[in-house]
């Protein structure tokens with residue numbers, strides 16, 4: 001039975017890796033699939049994983065119509081059994097409805113991958129529609145961790161080292177690598193432009209805007225714990 005499945009989790013929990021694995025497994029059994037992504041960090045029309053694997057695919061622009069694209073393929077005699085749809089949080093609600101229609105009327109399996117909520121802890125419109133329409137929503141088993149060691153549930157945006165809760169919903173970027181913000185280059189590669197990074201946090205630390213950087217600043221040594229930090233370990237430098 002064809003399905004629309006939404007695989008979700010925080011940033012950096014392995015969604016794109018799973019997307020590539022699912023494509024590999026289905027293709028290995030002779031099934032014909034198409035790969036889609038939108039705003040992947042590796043560039044246009046790419047599906048990339050932090051484990052180093054990447055595949056070319058089709059870039060989902062706002063005017064792409066999944067129904068038209070797949071039915072055109074079928075008309076031209078090209079079989080399509082499944083779609084891999086990465087960064088699906090960026091798809092429009094209409095595109096998610098097209099995906100559901102392809103499952104119901106064309107019998108395609110559709111595997112969508114994406115984060116549910118943005119840096120303000122509000123649902124992306126595409127993810128909301130996926131949760132509403134998917135046959136199944138699966139939270140990935142490999143959990144990303146907050147600096148305190150708890151399971152991360154939220155995606156924080158950090159600009160020049162400070163967590164922010166206002167700004168554009170879409171800013172493509174990666175989780176931080178601990179680089180010194182004073183010397184880091186901005187997204188255009190220029191020193192001096194804002195450095196936008198993400199950090200996954202548990203809800204407790206998201207609500208307190210307590211990123212690893214803020215926690216370290218608040219507690220210079222493990223012996224001197226600030227308010228309530230005694231409930232969690234101090235992040236390692």
Ligand SMILES: Nc1ncnc2c1ncn2[C@@H]1O[C@H](COP(=O)(O)OP(=O)(O)O)[C@@H](O)[C@H]1O
Nearest residue numbers: 010011012013014015016017018048049050051
């Ligand atoms: N050097 C590494 N060794 C082992 N696993 C890694 C390494 N780098 C990244 N990973 C794994 O890859 C995951 C991120 O995979 P990715 O598919 O890019 O995530 P997502 O698409 O959810 O943002 C990390 O949670 C981690 O499990």
Ligand SMILES: Cc1cn([C@H]2C[C@H](O)[C@@H](COP(=O)(O)O)O2)c(=O)[nH]c1=O
Nearest residue numbers: 011012115118119155169170171172173
């Ligand atoms: C929280 C949040 C994230 N983004 C962007 C940042 C990345 O480019 C992607 C998520 O990719 P991943 O493979 O899951 O790491 O989404 C954004 O634009 N806005 C946000 O609020």
